[in-house]
Amino acid sequence: MSPLNALVIGAGVAGTATAILLAEQGATVDLIDIKPDVSALGSGITLQGNALRVLRELGVWDEVRGHGYAFDTLGIRTPGGDLVAELLDARTGGEDLPATLGMYRPTLAKILIERAAEAGVKARFGTTVTALEQDDDGVSVTFADQTSGRYDLVVGADGLRSWTRRHLGIEADPQGTGMSIWRVFAPRPESVTRTELTYGGACYIAGFCPTGEDSLYAYLVEDSQDRSALAPEESLATMRALAEQYHGPWDDIRAGMTDPSRINYTRFETHVVDGPWHRGRVVLLGDAAHSCPPTLAQGAAQALEDASVLADVLVTHSDIDDAMWAEFTQRRLARATAVVDASVQLGRWMLDHEQGDVPGLMGRIAALLTTPA
Incomplete structure (x- = not known):
C-alpha cells in the first residue's frame, strides 16, 4: 500500500495511539480534537498488561513506567479493613511486563501526544469535523474552522458520544448499567502499594490504585443517582461520608481527600457496535466503537488494542478493501465484545446480589487477553 494520508478524530488514548502507529509506517497523519489541549481533567488510570504491551509497541513504555506505579x-x-486475600494478578502483557500499572491519566495523554509529535503527526486542538463525504478513492472532510482536507482514511476515535458514529448512521448509543462511580485523585499513603478492593458495605465496590510514588486514585461504586446538583464541596463531603464506612488503607486515603476539584462522579455506561466498525474508508475505534464499565479496567487496553490491530492490517494489506476490513473485524469484534460483556456481567451480579463465578469469568478473560489481539 502506498503511504496513507489519514485523519484521526479524537486525541484520546485510541486516537493518539493510532496516529503514532500510522505515522511510524510512513503515513501523513492529521490528529484533531475538539478540546483546546490535552491537559484534560482526570484522575488515575489502571493499565493492565495487555495495555502495557501496546504502549511498548508505541515506544513510550520506559516513560510510562517512570511516571506510573507498577504492581x-x-x-x-x-x-x-482486614486483608482476606492476596492474589497474583495475570500478566496479560507477557512475563516481561508488570501485571498492572497505575498512573495519572493526563500524564499518559501528555506522553502520547509528545510521542505523536516526534513521529511526525500534525495535531490541531480546538477544532472538529462538521462534514464527511466519501467516494471510492477517499474522504473529503470539512472542519469547524471552514478549512477542508482530503484523506485516504478517517479514524473516528471521538469517544462515547461520537459524532463520527452518528454521522455514519450507526445506532449504538451507550446505555447506563445502573451503577455510578465516585473517583478522587489524592496523595498516596505508604499503606497503598497496589490495587485493593472491598466488595459490599456502603457501596458495591470500594477500591484504590497507586498512580505514582506520591499519588493514587480511589473510587466508590454505588447505585446510579442524580448527583448533578451537588456543589464541589458537597461532592467531596458525600464521597468522604461514604468512605467513612471503609477502613484499613481507606483511613489514610480519607485524610488526603481535601480538594473538591479532585472529585469526579460518572455513571457506568456500555455499548458495542455489533458488526463492522467501518463504513467505506471511515472506521470507529475506542469508546466510539465499544465501551465497558471499569469493573475489569480494560477500557484503555481495548482502545490501544484497536489501534495496534488497525495499524497491523493496514501494513499487511495492499489496499483499504473488504479483505482488510474483514481481518480487522475478525480480530477485534469478538474480543472486544467478550471484554465488554464480562465487565457488564460483573456489575450485574452485584446489582442482583447474585454470587456469580467471578474467578472463573476473570480467569477466562485473562486467558483471552494474554494472547495478543
Whole structure:
C-alpha cells in the first residue's frame, strides 16, 4: 500500500495511539480534537498488561513506567479493613511486563501526544469535523474552522458520544448499567502499594490504585443517582461520608481527600457496535466503537488494542478493501465484545446480589487477553 494520508478524530488514548502507529509506517497523519489541549481533567488510570504491551509497541513504555506505579498482586479487604486475600494478578502483557500499572491519566495523554509529535503527526486542538463525504478513492472532510482536507482514511476515535458514529448512521448509543462511580485523585499513603478492593458495605465496590510514588486514585461504586446538583464541596463531603464506612488503607486515603476539584462522579455506561466498525474508508475505534464499565479496567487496553490491530492490517494489506476490513473485524469484534460483556456481567451480579463465578469469568478473560489481539 502506498503511504496513507489519514485523519484521526479524537486525541484520546485510541486516537493518539493510532496516529503514532500510522505515522511510524510512513503515513501523513492529521490528529484533531475538539478540546483546546490535552491537559484534560482526570484522575488515575489502571493499565493492565495487555495495555502495557501496546504502549511498548508505541515506544513510550520506559516513560510510562517512570511516571506510573507498577504492581503484580491484587488485595481483597473487608469493609473493616482486614486483608482476606492476596492474589497474583495475570500478566496479560507477557512475563516481561508488570501485571498492572497505575498512573495519572493526563500524564499518559501528555506522553502520547509528545510521542505523536516526534513521529511526525500534525495535531490541531480546538477544532472538529462538521462534514464527511466519501467516494471510492477517499474522504473529503470539512472542519469547524471552514478549512477542508482530503484523506485516504478517517479514524473516528471521538469517544462515547461520537459524532463520527452518528454521522455514519450507526445506532449504538451507550446505555447506563445502573451503577455510578465516585473517583478522587489524592496523595498516596505508604499503606497503598497496589490495587485493593472491598466488595459490599456502603457501596458495591470500594477500591484504590497507586498512580505514582506520591499519588493514587480511589473510587466508590454505588447505585446510579442524580448527583448533578451537588456543589464541589458537597461532592467531596458525600464521597468522604461514604468512605467513612471503609477502613484499613481507606483511613489514610480519607485524610488526603481535601480538594473538591479532585472529585469526579460518572455513571457506568456500555455499548458495542455489533458488526463492522467501518463504513467505506471511515472506521470507529475506542469508546466510539465499544465501551465497558471499569469493573475489569480494560477500557484503555481495548482502545490501544484497536489501534495496534488497525495499524497491523493496514501494513499487511495492499489496499483499504473488504479483505482488510474483514481481518480487522475478525480480530477485534469478538474480543472486544467478550471484554465488554464480562465487565457488564460483573456489575450485574452485584446489582442482583447474585454470587456469580467471578474467578472463573476473570480467569477466562485473562486467558483471552494474554494472547495478543
